[in-house]
Amino acid sequence: MNPELRDIRSRFTRWVATLAPSVFSSVMATGIVGMGLVLSGFSALGQAFCILASFMFLGLLVVLMLRVVRYPSAVQIDMLNPAVGFGFFTVVAASNVLALALAVLNLPGAAVTALIFGSLIWLVITYAIPAGLVLHERPEPALTHANGSWFLWVVATQSVAGGLAHNTSLGSWTAMFSLAIWLLGCALYLLTATLVTVRMIRYPNRAETLSPTYWIFMGSTAISVLTGSQLLGLANRGEIPNWLQANIAFTTLALLAIGLWFIPMLLVFGFWRHIIHRHPLSYETSLWAIVFPLGMLAASCLSLGSIPDFSALFILGQFVIWVAVAAWVGTTALWVARIRYPA
Template sequence: MSGTASLGTGGRFRTAVAGLPPSCFAFVMATGIVSAALRQSGRPVPSEVLFWIAAAALVILLAATVWRAVAFRREFTADALSPVKNFGNFTFVAGLNVVGLHFDMTGRPAAGLALACVALLAWLALTYLIPAVLLLREHSRPVLDDANGSWFLWVVATQSMSTAASSAARVHDSGGFAVAGAALWGIGVVLYLLIGTMVTLRLITHPNRPEGLSPTYWIFMGATAISVLAGSNLLRLPDTFPAIAGMRGFVSGASFVLWSTGLWWVPLLVVFGIWRHVVHHYHLRYETALWSIVFPLGMLATSSMVFGRVQGMPEVAAIGEAVVWVAVPAWAIAVYLMVAAAVRWMRPGAADGRAATA
């Protein structure tokens, strides 16, 4: 018996927690938004099932992350300082707000607001700590060399905060929340432009290898989709809020451009996958990054339905309803691969204790 198999079950779980990636909450994001897409398409029962799976996963992963931060500080700190991994921490912010979105959609806004308050604290900390680490800490090579699709999680988290603020403005008739939602949406759009430029420069100026072209690049599209959802939430607010009246036209037009751009990205992202797995025979296995495919698909479905209905564009809403039938099977396939990896990891003789969380 080799590797971590000789450690016993307790030792193997400790090893798994030590290797828990910062982006582990991507499962919560993906499951929660597919739940929202199902509810938007008129399927409340499967939506509720997926919601409770996402909520349970949020609690479990939060406990595991706290355990890791306390018991494995070296590994936790190394990931926090890594330009490749540290943006994954934004999945916690987005995961909280996606779960909160379900509460807003089902008439329980107080619970959604409570989650948004926790998410806000995490967003503020990460929004300023991560750039400080990237720009002020000494690096052995240019930071741009490590730019990848996970950097768009900053945009996703920011737009999730905008969505939460807009929902609070609608429920509480608060101009302050409306201003916050509009401001966060604008910040998210600017961040998308900045990060999109950096990641594209990385793609066109460095050699692309199968192991490097991970599913995280699907967040190129996911970031546009959640920007459309956040914009749609703003457009649902009345013009009695000056912040909304002053930028309604811009939000409407920009949201449509972002929606179009996100849809345009999909075929190219599929080509990336074919190049990786078919042309270069890169083995398809479970990795946390797979949820970076599921989440954008679920978000594209949800945002298209909401935006299409808000703007009176049934063609856009119909595309969203169609994408639901892609997002749900994608979620099921990712779950199957995750469970299969966990079963292999639990078998006696398994060589890698990180197999279920890598």
């Protein structure tokens, strides 16, 4: 075999064996940036991002299935690892973001299929991963490994709620079911935020562990706001009882305020990590955890801003989407550099 081909095959095999559970965050980021561009009026560019997200999802799904078949013990170890296990929720969120992207591409059948797939995966791992976290014996408390990736549980839950809110034609039950799951996601946010904050205050923080995943602190509020805006639309159309509208609006605005408050704090974390402690800025999967929250914040502001009472948010969304595009380009450039010049 050609030595170059042998080297490529060896690197691919090693990548499959050590595939990060959160690898689908790249699909989440690409898909939601595409959605934000479409909502801000740049349909052609947004659709290009949506098409790219579709191919990325299919490719990564094949690689994940290959890992499950060839390295099942490694997958099990990752699922029971509190530091990375919640990364598997990116499969759910990516599938449901993809469902929205496919709807933009006018592929309703494929969009519903992606939604059903993501919802079924969520139904399984939303119990399996927390159960493993609690019941699996380990030498030290799981709380010592709590990090921003835990918020992916919230993101995945809200992506299911948003997908159902976007597809109420599936049945009269979907609107209220979407509302119930959205409320569950809000409760999970409060629970997760408490646990992660306690860990950050109780245990030492190091530059290598204070990763970009903490941006999901904000990203999970942003997707909750996006779903909340969809639920407000359903309430306006009478598919959700009108008396719930004020409660949905209040909760949505509260989550938006929390998410916006977090941005300066997250920038401080980045300054502390890369400037004060001089942690090198190089590609890591968790960088997509910056792109996705920015894209989701833009999409949520654009969606909520389409409602007359919140029109000022539309301008904010039009600005943030280009920040998200810049973050996507930067992360992609670092990824290409990593491939061309592996460590």
